[in-house]
Amino acid sequence: MVCCSRLLLRKYGNFIDNLRVFVKGGAGGMGLPRLGGQGGKGGDVWMVASKEVNLKTIKDKFPHKRFSGAAGGNSSVRSLKGMSGAACEIEVPVGIAITNDNGVKIGELDKAGDRLLVARGGHGGSFRSNFEPSKGQNKMVRLDLKLIADFGLVGFPNAGKSSLLSKLSHAKPQIADYAFTTVKPELGKIRYPDFKQLSVADLPGLIEGAHENKGMGHKFLKHVERTKQLLFVVDVHGFQLSNKTFYRTVFETIQLLTLELELYKKELLSKPALLAVNKMDLPDADNKFQALLDQLADPQKHLQSLSSDLIPSHQIEFRHILPVSAHMGTGVSQLIACLRTSIDEEAELEIQDAAQKKLESLQTSPFGTKKNTSSLSP
Structure with missing residues (x-):
């Protein structure tokens, strides 16, 4: 009979299972008109799953609950292509579902290291292509903790x-x-x-x-x-x-x-x-x-x-x-x-189900028809 030495219990003090935050991608940089340069792209905002944090950690560390990517660099004589803005990475707990304010799911982070783009940075301006730099995406998102x-x-x-x-x-x-x-x-x-x-x-x-x-x-x-x-x-x-x-x-x-x-x-x-x-x-x-x-x-x-x-x-x-x-x-x-x-x-x-699916995929041709595995008649 299998037995265990102990079940270790971790209690959540002041447990928070959802949090609403504002995210904003960085604005794109300006292009140099005279030489036709291109501004750098604004920084994106990413959420990255980590076992080291919980929602209370985020709320306490960032009471303003606002996260922004850096603006893209402007084009210059020294650098016709502006530097891209630094991305903003927000560490969130493993087991988070991210939705917008309307409840539409943006994505989920189920294991440590999973990443999800929640706000894109704006594109840089380019006078050669005749378009202005754009602002980054901005939105309110909800972090919903579903214990795994x-x-x-x-x-x-x-x-x-x-x-x-x-x-x-x-x-x-x-x-x-x-x-x-x-x-x-x-x-x-x-x-x-x-x-x-x-x-x-x-x-x-x-x-x-x-x-x-x-x-x-x-x-x-x-x-x-x-x-x-x-x-x-x-x-x-x-x-x-x-x-x-x-x-x-x-x-x-x-x-x-x-x-x-x-x-x-x-x-x-x-x-x-x-x-x-x-x-x-x-x-x-x-x-x-x-x-x-x-x-x-x-x-x-x-x-x-x-x-x-x-x-x-x-x-x-x-x-x-x-x-x-x-x-x-x-x-x-x-x-x-x-x-x-x-x-x-x-x-x-x-394991058995995965093996069966793999076998079925090997038996199916790229055109969706079953391969003929019977022996050829003389």
Whole structure:
């Protein structure tokens, strides 16, 4: 059995997950009229992904939140072609989506070193070609942080996600018997004996109606988009947000979680998923867990008794279903092993899929027709 030495948890203080900044390309330089020179191009503005910064770093270091490329140099007698203006490079966190003020995506930066041009510098003036120098592009852009992790924890408030992380590590996330004890994303690393590391994102709890931006709403769901796999964490005794809301059984809870993901973006249901059924130390937990297994084995049979507004159009097939007790620590080592197994299985499937696509491309001619691989008849 695979085990880990520790899950290291990094908590975000004063967490910022979006930032709006102004970017402006440098203006082009003037051309020399008498000799027909050409001005230098204005400097571009680039965003470069770095693991050394976060959005709070940018906000604190650049309170004005304005970034500009340098102006291009003017043409002169000594240099008929003016120098290009210096580019402006803004270091941003890995896992950033950049959009304009209208919400149109400009690009994403998913790994360290990725670069994205966000504002072009203006072209230099040229009297030989009879055109004036131009100003650089300028715009407001939004930086939207979507956490990248191998696993995203999905569960309603009080499901025990923070408690589960506290058993996997020596960290002490905020834990209490009331809703929304996790209000800021927390990232951690599971380190295995063979030095393999898996990242886990413990995200703010969601509630019914999250797809309509209720509660943490889209703030939660957008982070789920950028996790490779999902780890559902549910209370074996079900869930009730308050005495003013409906009680949901554990089976209904899973349906609601699935429905919220589906209504926000149905592609989320295509992610590999595992299920951790928590609080197995409480009375009658074994009977409730066995009943859940029976329901998940034949969900259509049991969905008939549920209200239609609780039923997603697709059911998630969990790769692993594990009973755990975050309070007692039971089942944690099995969970850690299953997380590793699931990631390794998915990596193997990706390798096989890539090999199959490469084989298909080799079997296809440049004209789009299949090569005849059969032997020629005499």
